[in-house]
Amino acid sequence: MTDKEILELYHSPDGSQQAFNLIVRQYSSRLYWHLREMVLNHEDADDLLQDTFIKVWNALPNFRGESGLYTWLYRIATNEALTFLKKERINSKFSLTSFEHKLIKQLEDDLYFSGDTMQMMLQREIAKLPDRQRAIFSMRYFQNMSYADIGEILGSNGDAVKASYSIAYKKISSNLKKLI
Amino acid sequence: MNEKENNKTFFNDPLEENKLLQIPFTVPENYFEELEEKLNATLSGQKQDGKWGALLRTIKASLALAASFLIIFGLGWGVMHLTKNVQNRSELTANAAEDALIDSLMQEYGAIEIARFYEADEEIDDRDLYLDDDYLDAIGEYVESTSASYNGILAEEFKQ
Numbered sequence: 001m002t003d004k005e006i007l008e009l010y011h012s013p014d015g016s017q018q019a020f021n022l023i024v025r026q027y028s029s030r031l032y033w034h035l036r037e038m039v040l041n042h043e044d045a046d047d048l049l050q051d052t053f054i055k056v057w058n059a060l061p062n063f064r065g066e067s068g069l070y071t072w073l074y075r076i077a078t079n080e081a082l083t084f085l086k087k088e089r090i091n092s093k094f095s096l097t098s099f100e101h102k103l104i105k106q107l108e109d110d111l112y113f114s115g116d117t118m119q120m121m122l123q124r125e126i127a128k129l130p131d132r133q134r135a136i137f138s139m140r141y142f143q144n145m146s147y148a149d150i151g152e153i154l155g156s157n158g159d160a161v162k163a164s165y166s167i168a169y170k171k172i173s174s175n176l177k178k179l180i
Numbered sequence: 181m182n183e184k185e186n187n188k189t190f191f192n193d194p195l196e197e198n199k200l201l202q203i204p205f206t207v208p209e210n211y212f213e214e215l216e217e218k219l220n221a222t223l224s225g226q227k228q229d230g231k232w233g234a235l236l237r238t239i240k241a242s243l244a245l246a247a248s249f250l251i252i253f254g255l256g257w258g259v260m261h262l263t264k265n266v267q268n269r270s271e272l273t274a275n276a277a278e279d280a281l282i283d284s285l286m287q288e289y290g291a292i293e294i295a296r297f298y299e300a301d302e303e304i305d306d307r308d309l310y311l312d313d314d315y316l317d318a319i320g321e322y323v324e325s326t327s328a329s330y331n332g333i334l335a336e337e338f339k340q
């Protein structure tokens with residue numbers, strides 16, 4: 001079912017719940033992996049995904065469809081993740097370990113990490129990026145989204161997103177070359 | 181060849197390796213299947229916001245702040261008003277006690293002296309205060325005698 005059809009179903013009498021369930025079914029996996037790449041552990045990604053869908057449910061009556069449903073959902077999820085990470089960074093200021101170190105430690109202890117050494121190295125390098133740049137890298141590298149879409153999600157323009165991605169890519173690639 | 185040497189051999193840009201393009205995480209079993217049920221259970225107790233509901237949610241914090249100010253202002257005004265009433269009441273009680281004392285003193289010592297005591301600023305004619313009966317009689321006799329002799333002098337004058 002297309003986004004347009006889902007929205008038509010949502011606005012039909014008694015169609016809101018069914019349309020919402022379709023959105024969850026269609027987008028939960030993509031949004032989850034996006035959030036997981038941002039926060040790295042399953043528990044936080046799960047909480048953020050549920051918060052995202054609750055916000056979606058509450059905001060759907062006012063969604064006018066000016067942007068695509070897909071970019072709108074990603075914008076809500078990304079904002080949730082960035083707000084969460086900002087709070088975590090503030091909290092980590094009062095602890096002895098840095099936020100990046102905490103993220104890497106979580107990654108190493110994660111029971112649901114299924115990659116090899118090389119993939120672990122890549123995730124460690126991604127964890128060192130600033131939060132917004134990590135979101136850009138994750139959306140472009142793993143989900144192959146266009147710069148324009150990423151720009152719309154982050155409220156930025158495509159060129160700025162492209163420049164940021166390019167810097168992150170070179171940094172990670174260079175660091176990986178040194179490690180292998 | 182170990183994994184490190186293998187990586188060096190097969191690619192120049194490590195990020196171009198297909199394996200790295202895959203997300204290396206898994207989720208608990210049936211996570212996505214159960215997510216929909218979990219969300220519906222959460223949302224079943226929560227009514228979807230309408231247009232006004234969303235607006236209310238946005239201005240809720242401002243409304244709460246305004247309500248706090250009103251409550252604090254109301255409490256302050258209430259305390260001040262109550263204290264003022266208590267003060268007025270105690271002033272009234274004190275005035276009533278003073279009036280009763282004045283009444284009893286007036287009965288005992290006479291109105292003029294008490295009035296003079298309480299109205300010290302007002303000019304009171306001393307002659308009014310000491311006009312007892314003996315003094316008034318003496319003045320009457322003096323006036324009569326003086327007027328009699330004066331009448332005699334006048335009669336002599338008219339005769340001439």
